[in-house]
Each structure stands twice: as C-alpha cells, then as structure tokens.
Amino acid sequence: MRQFLLGVIVTSIMTFAGSAFAQQTVWIQVAAKRNLNAAQSSAREFSADLQNVNGFVMKSGWYAIALGPFAPSQADAALARLRVSGQIPNDSYIALSNGYRRQFWPIGATALTALPVVPAITATPEPAETPSSLPLIASEETRQQARQSERGLSREDRMMLQSAMKWEGYYRSAIDGAFGPGTRNAMAAWQSANQFEDTGILTTKQRALLLSGYRGMLASIGMQPVIDNTAGIEIDLPLAMINFDRYEPPFAHFTSKNDSGVKVLLISQSGDENSLRGLYDIMQTLEIVPLDGPREITRKQFTLTGANSKVSTDSFAQLNDGQLKGFIVSWPAGEDRRRAVVLDAMRASFRPFSDAVLPDVYGDPNAAQSVNLLAGLAIRHPDISRSGFYINETGSVLTTIEAVASCERITLDDTYEVELVAADSATGLALLRPLQALAPVAFARFLPGIPRLNGEVSVSGYSFGGILGAPTLTYGTLADLKGLAGETSVKRLALLPTEWDAGGPVFDASGSVMGMLLPGEHNNRRLPEDVSFTADTLGIIDFLSANGVSAAASDASGTIAPEDLTIMAGDMTVLVSCWN
Numbered sequence: 001m002r003q004f005l006l007g008v009i010v011t012s013i014m015t016f017a018g019s020a021f022a023q024q025t026v027w028i029q030v031a032a033k034r035n036l037n038a039a040q041s042s043a044r045e046f047s048a049d050l051q052n053v054n055g056f057v058m059k060s061g062w063y064a065i066a067l068g069p070f071a072p073s074q075a076d077a078a079l080a081r082l083r084v085s086g087q088i089p090n091d092s093y094i095a096l097s098n099g100y101r102r103q104f105w106p107i108g109a110t111a112l113t114a115l116p117v118v119p120a121i122t123a124t125p126e127p128a129e130t131p132s133s134l135p136l137i138a139s140e141e142t143r144q145q146a147r148q149s150e151r152g153l154s155r156e157d158r159m160m161l162q163s164a165m166k167w168e169g170y171y172r173s174a175i176d177g178a179f180g181p182g183t184r185n186a187m188a189a190w191q192s193a194n195q196f197e198d199t200g201i202l203t204t205k206q207r208a209l210l211l212s213g214y215r216g217m218l219a220s221i222g223m224q225p226v227i228d229n230t231a232g233i234e235i236d237l238p239l240a241m242i243n244f245d246r247y248e249p250p251f252a253h254f255t256s257k258n259d260s261g262v263k264v265l266l267i268s269q270s271g272d273e274n275s276l277r278g279l280y281d282i283m284q285t286l287e288i289v290p291l292d293g294p295r296e297i298t299r300k301q302f303t304l305t306g307a308n309s310k311v312s313t314d315s316f317a318q319l320n321d322g323q324l325k326g327f328i329v330s331w332p333a334g335e336d337r338r339r340a341v342v343l344d345a346m347r348a349s350f351r352p353f354s355d356a357v358l359p360d361v362y363g364d365p366n367a368a369q370s371v372n373l374l375a376g377l378a379i380r381h382p383d384i385s386r387s388g389f390y391i392n393e394t395g396s397v398l399t400t401i402e403a404v405a406s407c408e409r410i411t412l413d414d415t416y417e418v419e420l421v422a423a424d425s426a427t428g429l430a431l432l433r434p435l436q437a438l439a440p441v442a443f444a445r446f447l448p449g450i451p452r453l454n455g456e457v458s459v460s461g462y463s464f465g466g467i468l469g470a471p472t473l474t475y476g477t478l479a480d481l482k483g484l485a486g487e488t489s490v491k492r493l494a495l496l497p498t499e500w501d502a503g504g505p506v507f508d509a510s511g512s513v514m515g516m517l518l519p520g521e522h523n524n525r526r527l528p529e530d531v532s533f534t535a536d537t538l539g540i541i542d543f544l545s546a547n548g549v550s551a552a553a554s555d556a557s558g559t560i561a562p563e564d565l566t567i568m569a570g571d572m573t574v575l576v577s578c579w580n
Helices: 036-047 072-085 143-151 155-168 181-193 204-221 273-283 336-349 537-546 562-572
Strands: 026-033 053-058 063-070 093-096 100-105 223-228 233-238 242-248 251-256 263-270 295-297 301-307 311-320 323-332 384-390 397-400 409-412 416-424 429-434 456-461 472-480 490-494 505-507 513-517 531-536 573-579
Touching (some): 026 036, 026 204, 036 100, 063 072, 063 100, 155 336, 233 263, 233 323, 273 295, 273 301, 384 456, 384 513, 456 562, 472 562
Antiparallel strands (some): 053 063, 053 100, 263 323, 295 301, 301 311, 384 397, 384 573, 397 429, 505 513
C-alpha cells in the first residue's frame, strides 16, 4: 500500500480575471488504455491507493485514467508532489476536460460537470515533502516573467512546444527550436483561440496546458525506437498500436494492436534500379495501397501515397549499395493528425544499415502460397473484368456495357486508364477513350458484307479474367444471321465462351471483325452453354459513327492462318477492368 492519499478540500473557486480559463477544470492524467477492460483494471489499481480516481473515454477513442478535478492554479503543484512521492508515473500530465467525452469510472459518476476546486495534497499517515522542496509554478505571469521563464527552456523543450502547436494546427514551419516570427505567430494564435491575451509569449501555465494534449496523443501512439537486425533497419515505430507478426520477404509485417487499424511493413531486399522500379509497380497492385494519391519515382527512391474512404497509406523506399529498404504505414481514414505525427517520426528516424537484408525466402519454403497474395499482402482485384478491342489507331476501345457500368475507374490491361465516352443499353455497346496517347499495333477492321452462315468463327477474349496475361481464341460456327426472336441486330453463334470473353471481337474465317460478343444472358434467360450472340456489324458501325468514330472496313479474303489470327487478335484485344 502506498503511504500517500490524495484528498480534495473544497475551498473558494480560484479565478483568473477576464479569462475563460477560470471556468475550466483540469485533471492529472495518469494512464491511457486502448480497451475498456484494461482501463477498468487500471482505474481499480489506482483507486486502491488514491482518492478521486476517474475514468473517461477520450476523443481519440482511448480510455483515460485521471485524478481530480483540480483548479488550474493548483494542478501543477499536485502533479509535482505526486510524481515525487512515486504515486503516479513520471509521464503523467495535466489534461483539460475538453479532451474527454464521457465518464466510465466510477460507474454513474459525473465528475466532468463538477465545479473547479482548489485541491490540497495531504499526507496520511506520514507528511508529504514540504512545498519548499518542490519547484514553485506561478499561476499567472507578466509578459516579462513569461519571457524570463522561457529562457530556461532547452532546445528540446522548444522543439516540443513547436510540435505541440503543429499538432494543434497553429504551426506549419520547421521543428527547429528557434522561436522566430512563425513560432510567435503560432503562439499568439493558440492564445487567442484559448481566450488568453495573445502576447506571442507563452506563460508557464500556458505551456503546460498546450503540452498536455500533445503528450496524451504521444502516449496513445507509443513511438519507440526499433532495431530490426534481420531486416537491417532502425526506425521509430508506434508500438502502442502495432505488434511484430512475421517476416515474409521483402516485408517485415507489423499488424494492428488493440484494434488500432494501423499496419506497418518494413521493406528489405537486395536489388538494383530495376528492382526499385519493379517494387514500385507491384505495390500499386496491392489493396493496402489505395489508387488515389501522389506518387513519384527516381533512379534511387520512390514515394507512394494512397487514400480512400477506409485507409491512408504512405510508402517510401530507397536504393543504397545494392539494397532496397523502406517502409509502408497504413492508417485508418479520418486519423490524419496522428498519422502525420507518426509519419514524420518514421521519416526522421529511418536508418538502414548495410550488414543485413531479408533473404529471398524466409521460414518454411513449402508454406502454402496463393496467386492472390504477394508476400502476405492481398492483391487488388477489379470489381468486374471483361474483354474489349481497339477500333482505331488512337486506341479507342469497344466493349460491352456490362464491363463499365458504375465504375469509378476503368483500365485497359490493368495499366492504361480510359474514360467512358458513350454507352447504349439497347445494343449493349460501350465506347472507351484512353486518357493518354496510345498507338495499338492492331485495331479492328470490320467485315463490310454478310458473313457466311455455318462458317467458322472465333472469339478473342480474356477467357480467365486476365490470369493468363494474354487473350485466348475460342472457336465455333455462325448458327444464324438473326437472334432467337428474328431480330437482325444480333447474330447467333454455336460457341462456348466464358463470361470474361464478353466484349471481345468476333472474327470470320478471313480475320475480319464481324461483331462483338455479347454477355451470356439473353432477355434474362439463361440459354444452353453453346448458344452465344454477337452484336451485328452494322449496329456497331452506326453506334461508332453517332459518337464521332469512323470504323475501318476490311479488305481481307480467303482464310487466315491460325497463327496469324492469334497474333492479330492478341494485339487487338484488351482486358477491360472496372474498379471501385
């Protein structure tokens, strides 16, 4: 049992004239826990030795254990005495009520609404250290006194104040410990926002209040130096939010701790400039790296930033002495302030050392693998993929409307972004235009006449959704020049395609394009597997013409060799993917 108890003696309310600060209560925050069970256990332990222990849910979602309430004029002395006596941790600090949302300990308590009081530290049964042995902190300071107390700050103290003002959104310059005009303006802005006189020089009390929230945030993150001798990297990491999990080259995986939603990966592999470019390209296919955000690569390093409605991810890698090292940090969306603090600390502390690098294979080489994972990370997949084909020399593409309905982003071959120019629900046709200049090796040349009934036809498409990396040809015959209801806008094929072939070009025996393969369902009816339909050439030409695109006519005759058709179809056919 500790020998000191905290007693609260109610006297008159201490006020600071003309300041809203007089109406605030403050607390001594002694602990912060990520989950409620741990917080309740901590509150119970502190309550065994101390009075006036309270538990609050913080705005950050963490659970705080705090003593009080205190009047601002007395909180510093109480904090100092409790630290000296060893009753509270040395990293305890003064916190404001506006950092707390509701009370969970003791059950039913309403300490947040209590009036500020003047506490006195009492000793039971032994006397506490006398006030004369403790540093005296003035409750108010003149401008001259504030400047005098400021002179005693170390460079680290000054940098901490700049960091706290940056965290609060008032300071945007370098963290250098120099109190120039930028720092003074930030101090004045903070003072004004908190209803203090905006002198640009913080008093001792104001510095303590400013730092209280920042230190609470730092405690919730738990930045600590980590030296990974296997990966060959030294870096500060938020260990209150992540746990080391495993090595899966080229990554050291740190997974989320206490449902923080934060993930960190350290990058470590041997390589050269080609390896750097390869990793840069591959990382943009991973789900952990959202598509939207700035990215840049040079000969020696790259940065990748991606954000969506769920996460924000920042990546960095650099090449030194044949080793490629860096980090990835993924943070839940809406946590931009804490994310920025962590990212700055990781960048500043990152130090690769050259006598260690992750091997190409780590652990059990026979462990289960998946084509949907890269080093334990999920590969991003589109919502839907279908086939399409180039129709002119500038790279415009014809595909099925099924492939591009309600897409935030459309790509060709998972590489080139395109925009939807026109779509016709009646014919099932969609026209795409590339967002960058393309020069396809081959494009469709349409059959000007009527194809031969029962003649051999073939469809070029990504029959397996792009897994093979190239289109395949599926052969069949032209079963009818009309649809099942006699409609002339489609032709019936005796052919067994896959769902991913829809949107691909249909060739006759000469290699001329005689249509575009339509999706498998016909008027909401599921037909036999070998019954397929192609959009008629005349309908395609009319659709393209209505949207300002001229279709090229074919002059081919005879029968094209299978190997020549394979090459031409491969150059013409594209994988169309819809991403959301």
